[in-house]
Amino acid sequence: MNTITLLLALLGIASFAVLFYFLRFKASSRQTDRDNRIPWHKIWFQRERYKETKASIEEQKQPKVEKQPSEEDADFKD
Amino acid sequence: MSKHAALDRFGRSGNPLIRSDLFNQTALDNEDVTTLDGAVNKTAILLGLTVSTAAISWNFQGPTMGLISGIGMFAAVIASLATYGLWIFRWIIKPTPHRAPYTAPIYAVGMGFAIGLISEQMESLFPGIVIQAVSLTFFVAASLLLLYKTGVIRPDQNFLLIMVSATLGIFFTYIASFIYAMVTGSSFSIITDTGLMGIGFSLLVVAIAALNLVLDFDIIEQAAENRTPKYMEWFGAMALVATLIWLYLEILRLLAKLRS
Numbered sequence: 553m554n555t556i557t558l559l560l561a562l563l564g565i566a567s568f569a570v571l572f573y574f575l576r577f578k579a580s581s582r583q584t585d586r587d588n589r590i591p592w593h594k595i596w597f598q599r600e601r602y603k604e605t606k607a608s609i610e611e612q613k614q615p616k617v618e619k620q621p622s623e624e625d626a627d628f629k630d
Numbered sequence: 631m632s633k634h635a636a637l638d639r640f641g642r643s644g645n646p647l648i649r650s651d652l653f654n655q656t657a658l659d660n661e662d663v664t665t666l667d668g669a670v671n672k673t674a675i676l677l678g679l680t681v682s683t684a685a686i687s688w689n690f691q692g693p694t695m696g697l698i699s700g701i702g703m704f705a706a707v708i709a710s711l712a713t714y715g716l717w718i719f720r721w722i723i724k725p726t727p728h729r730a731p732y733t734a735p736i737y738a739v740g741m742g743f744a745i746g747l748i749s750e751q752m753e754s755l756f757p758g759i760v761i762q763a764v765s766l767t768f769f770v771a772a773s774l775l776l777l778y779k780t781g782v783i784r785p786d787q788n789f790l791l792i793m794v795s796a797t798l799g800i801f802f803t804y805i806a807s808f809i810y811a812m813v814t815g816s817s818f819s820i821i822t823d824t825g826l827m828g829i830g831f832s833l834l835v836v837a838i839a840a841l842n843l844v845l846d847f848d849i850i851e852q853a854a855e856n857r858t859p860k861y862m863e864w865f866g867a868m869a870l871v872a873t874l875i876w877l878y879l880e881i882l883r884l885l886a887k888l889r890s
Contacts, residue, residue, distance in 0.1 A: 557758040564765025567772035574775055575670045579851050582781030590790050590845075592852050595725065 663857040664866070669850045672734070672867035679738040680745070680871065687746025699747040706740035709733035713868060730864035737868055741875050752882055756889045763882040767874060770840045770881075778847045785848050793845060796838045824890040832884040839877040846870040 578584070683702070687695055713733045715725040749760045777783045803818070811817040820831050850866035 554758065557761050560762045560765040564761070564768045567765070567768035570772040571768060571775055572670060572674065574772075574779055575673070575847075575850070576666050577779060578666065578854075579779045579847075580781045583778065583784060584851070584855065586784065588784075588786040589852070590785055590787055590848060592849055593856060593858070 662860050664850075664853040664860060664862040666850065666854045668860070668863040669854065669866045672863045673870050676734055676738040676867050676871040677874070679735055680742040680875065683739050683742025684746030684749065687743045688750045691747075691750060695743075695747065699743040702740035702743035704740070706737045706744070709737040709740065710872065713737075713865065727865040728859070728861050730868055731861050734864045734868035734871075738871060741872075745875060745879065748879065749882070752886060756886055759882065759885050759889065763878055763885055766881050766885075767878040770836075770877060771843055771874060774840060774843045775847060778844050778851075783844050785844050790845065793838070793841055797842060800835055800838060824887045829884065829887050832880065832887055836877065836880045836884055839873060839880050842873045843870070843877070846873050 687699055710733075713726060713730050753760045774783070778785075803821070807818040807821050820827055822828065823831075846866065846869045849869055853862040853866050
């Protein structure tokens with residue numbers, strides 16, 4: 553193993569440690585508190601959104617059944 | 631307790647992403663949500679699986695292992711498509727992140743067999759190249775993580791558009807080169823060339839692969855921030871491992887070109 557490979561191996565070990573250590577920390581507010589972030593939720597959850605939208609449309613399409621007053625309903629007088 | 635459940639749970643935020651409806655829809659109990667720790671652990675598990683299978687592939691060379699590596703790579707491609715879909719053509723295959731807990735280990739094992747075989751062949755040609763490529767991969771990843779966490783690189787939708795375009799451009803170049811090689815027996819010279827053009831192309835691909843890491847960090851960060859379901863830990867980890875493997879292979883190719 554030559555010197556360059558050895559130095560790179562040490563660099564690699566240090567970088568591996570840094571990567572797995574800092575990945576656990578939350579990003580700075582400079583990164584998180586901004587309005588132009590990528591809307592990942594819209595991309596990854598489109599299937600769920602599609603199902604929900606479809607379900608709500610079908611729900612709206614169903615004819616509304618008017619509830620008939622029954623004898624058991626209380627009749628409050630003014 | 632206020633009347634608004636979301637305020638009790640998350641506090642008031644000015645972030646439009648947190649205010650979105652989907653954020654509330656995906657919000658779950660504390661035990662079932664994505665955390666940064668969970669994503670890191672899953673990344674470590676996937677990398678462990680990749681390295682383990684790569685070690686098997688490295689040590690047991692032969693036609694059988696070649697076949698296993700081929701099958702592994704095919705399984706990895708299927709696992710990727712099953713999870714990420716072709717979301718740029720999302721009307722064809724929709725992304726299904728909930729499959730990630732099952733597809734991510736398949737991807738890691740499959741790619742492990744493939745990169746073990748490739749690495750062994752490169753190491754026999756250029757001794758010491760694998761250690762250098764692995765070290766440089768982690769160095770680039772750690773550097774970009776620090777740049778992301780400190781907010782020096784702040785990915786937005788334009789960044790995403792550029793990265794997707796560039797990544798797809800590379801993908802189609804490789805596909806075209808593969809088809810060309812099947813027909814003529816030789817691939818595009820820009821990919822295999824060891825001259826300035828070839829090295830320049832490899833540098834460009836390495837840069838794009840490296841910048842894709844920023845998107846992976848952002849996926850993990852936002853998944854944890856938005857209290858998405860637990861399976862997003864596997865999803866983010868799979869994305870990160872996939873990019874790390876791609877970056878490693880490109881650095882390996884670049885180093886091989888530089889040494890030739």
